Amino acid sequence: MCNIMLIDMNSFFASVHQALDPALRGKPVVVCGDPGKRHGIVLAASYEAKKFGVKTTMPKWEAEQLVSGGIYLKPDHGKYLEFSKRIMNIIRDFSPLVEQFSIDEAFVDMAGSHCDIVETAKLIKKRIWEEAGVLCSVGIGPNKVVAKMAAELEKPDGLTLIAKSEVPARLWPLPVKKLFGVGGSTQKKLNSLGIYTIGDLAGFPPDILERKLGAPGRVLHMSANGESCSSVNPNSHDDLKSIGNQFTLSRDYKGAEIKKAIMEIAEKVGHRVRQGRYMCKTVTLILRETDFTNHAWSHTLSEHTDISEEICSTAVRLFKSNWPQDKKVRLIGVSVSNLVKKRFEQVDLFNEKEKLRKLDNACDQIKNRFGYDSIVRGISLEKHWDDPMK
Secondary structure, eight states: OOOEEEEEETTHHHHHHHHHOGGGTTSOEEEOSOTTSSOOBOOEEOHHHHTTTOOTTOBHHHHHHHOTTOEEEOOOHHHHHHHHHHHHHHHHTTOSOEEEEETTEEEEEOTTOOSOHHHHHHHHHHHHHHHHOOOEEEEEESSHHHHHHHHHHSTTTOEEEOOGGGHHHHTTTSBGGGSTTOOHHHHHHHHHTTOOBHHHHHTSOHHHHHHHHOHHHHHHHHHHTTOOOOOOOTTGGGGOOEEEEEEEEEEEEOTHHHHHHHHHHHHHHHHHHHHTTEEEEEEEEEEEOTTOOEEEEEEEEEEEEOOHHHHHHHHHHHHHHHSOTTOOEEEEEEEEESOEEOOOOOOOTTSHHHHHHHHHHHHHHHHHHHOGGGSOOGGGGSOOSOOTTO
């Protein structure tokens, strides 16, 4: 029985800008770094831009060569989250079993519904378009894997149903890289075993796959055969393991420049922690050398926190304790883990934490209303590193 949907917004970031400004509809919209600069990467492209060959993660300068008349816009993550929440609420009107898979995707279990699933999918697509102005593709299948695969087959504005019995005819001829869960490195390993299509993988001995790839090998074999043990879990995001940001610098940095960048990144991480109403206990600093060697150090605090200053100071201490001042880096990252949902605020004897919380809350309100960069630390006034997400 096909009772699982995967609802996938088409070119979501670009579509949000087109929904906000209908004059952009039908035009090659590219969401990327600062239009006034040539650094940064493509985060999203409308289908009109994709026709010229523009792809996500492509350098902005390369996209400009493909689409000279394109419309290049800075990302607005606040608006994307706003649209995502609105769309997820629409989907939840049709079923309580909704698992948000990403900002623009959700699995839906319709097993308890007596409605025709295809007609329900059409209604969901219609409401999302009318109420959010965004097109989506819907895949329907007997489980999450097949539904995900089905959604990828017809874009934009697609609606595809694949029954279990149809998997050999519709999925097996596809290249193995098209299988949900197969990345570039896994594809190379599968190719080395003579596996080039999903059908090749479906017929390959699972014991050998497990020996060569570990436990994921058997899971991929199941997926290729249209099988999955994963159910739709509305509480999946309650199990978030970490929150972090990392950026490749525009040039190699050392000493005080690294410290400044760490503080800016840690500030962003703290903001994200509070936005998700989490508290963290472990702070991790990641530095990549100029020869691409990665290093990481962690420190676990005595108690959970969501205060940016505590995250910043911990990351800076890790830097000072482990990295020579004259040694250069190419990438910097800060992440926090050991997360719990915020249910209380720890009171300290001298009220210092309360002052810091009030400062964070005031800054968050300004950022949420006027944009993240509307208020920054003093160190950010001297721009010393390039954020590819801007």
